[in-house]
Amino acid sequence: MEPHVNWDELPEAVRTVVEKRVGKVVSARTVEDGITCRTALILSTVTDTLFLKGTPVSDRSSVEAQRMEADINAAVARVSPALRWEAVVDEWHLIAFDYVSGRHADLTPQTRDAAIVADTLRRVRSCRPPGGGLVPLLAERYRDTLGPGDYRALDGSSLLHTDTNPHNILIASQCGYLVDWAMPAVGPAWVDAAQTAVRLMGYGWAPRDARAWLSGFPEWEHAGQATKAAFVRVVCDDATARFGSYAEQENACFRALLS
Ligand SMILES: Nc1ncnc2c1ncn2[C@@H]1O[C@H](COP(=O)(O)OP(=O)(O)OP(=O)(O)O)[C@@H](O)[C@H]1O
Ligand SMILES: [Mg+2]
Incomplete structure (x- = not known):
């Protein structure tokens, strides 16, 4: 860089x-x-x-x-x-x-920021997508990878950030801010939480603990297993198409969401 x-x-x-x-x-x-x-x-x-x-x-x-x-x-x-x-x-x-006078979220295991990050993502749920088709559908992003029936799994009306890496989560006075809304999408309400759980695993969380964190999101808990499995398959296929074997580590974390 x-x-x-x-x-x-x-x-x-x-x-x-x-x-x-x-x-x-x-x-x-x-x-x-x-x-x-x-x-x-x-x-x-x-x-x-x-x-x-x-x-x-x-x-x-x-x-x-x-x-x-x-x-x-x-x-x-x-x-x-x-x-x-x-x-x-x-x-x-x-x-x-x-200016947010804060620090990046700490996503390492046992972090005290886990609850703040969850609260930040819940606040996103109260944001409505702007009109006029400004924000693309999540399904569009994966159009080259969608199999028959997958479109429905990625369909939804919630505003998503889709890039919840810790550099985009600032914490100031115990309040979380999500910056860098450069690649938002409209899709199922649970996507940011699921992707963030994958990031937690990437930072060393045991899959069981990341799933426990994710279970705090009712929208994920209420999504059907077939829908979740289709989402994971589409995301993994897309990553493999773009990054080959380099995608495997993160793909394994996505699959661990389903256990
Ligand atoms: N409002 C803000 N107040 C303070 N710091 C900020 C603010 N917005 C962003 N930052 C800091 O600046 C960094 C870069 O900003 P941002 O992520 O928006 O840039 P970018 O180039 O679009 O990022 P990316 O690498 O994801 O493409 C962030 O990681 C964060 O540390
Ligand atoms: Mg950024």
Whole structure:
């Protein structure tokens, strides 16, 4: 991963426009996490702090991802920091958010964050997908892998984040925030919880403990076994098609959801 562009390396026109919007920047800290954006900055003025993400407009897929984050922000206000503004300046696409002074979720075994992460995902359940077909259906993402009858397993009307890696879960004062709504989907209500349980296994949780955590989500408990099995099969087939044998470790965790 290329290092992120620092504040003083951004074009002067960009810095000028940002300062017109936020006031004189007195400190700028580069956040190194984040593969999609080219710059991620914590900018402070005398009275305020905000988080700024940016990507060159030539990087079409990253701009699309940032536009999605901006467009969906009002719909996910219960769980995400608020968008302050979006701008295109001197060939840079910029989105600015309220700054969360927090840390990444700890997903290792025995973490105290497990309940906060669960609560964060439950708050997502109260977010309705925005209208206008902005958010694609989850089934669409897997269209090349769907077998007959699989479509129904991935069908649903819930708004999903679909990338609950710990870098996208910030915790501040015991409250969880889900950032980076770049690849949302509409699908079954239990998908984010199931994918997060797989991540817990990836961080070393015993499958039994991850399943116990997941059992705290009634939507997963009430989903039929055939539906869950179809979901796991589709996700695993898709990962194998894309990553070959590298997918096997995570696929085993997905299959462990069904035991
Ligand atoms: N509002 C915020 N306040 C404070 N820090 C934030 C905020 N939003 C994001 N971050 C931090 O910045 C990092 C990068 O942001 P983000 O995940 O949105 O970038 P990205 O490049 O889209 O990520 P990805 O690697 O998933 O593509 C996050 O992992 C998090 O640590
Ligand atoms: Mg991210």
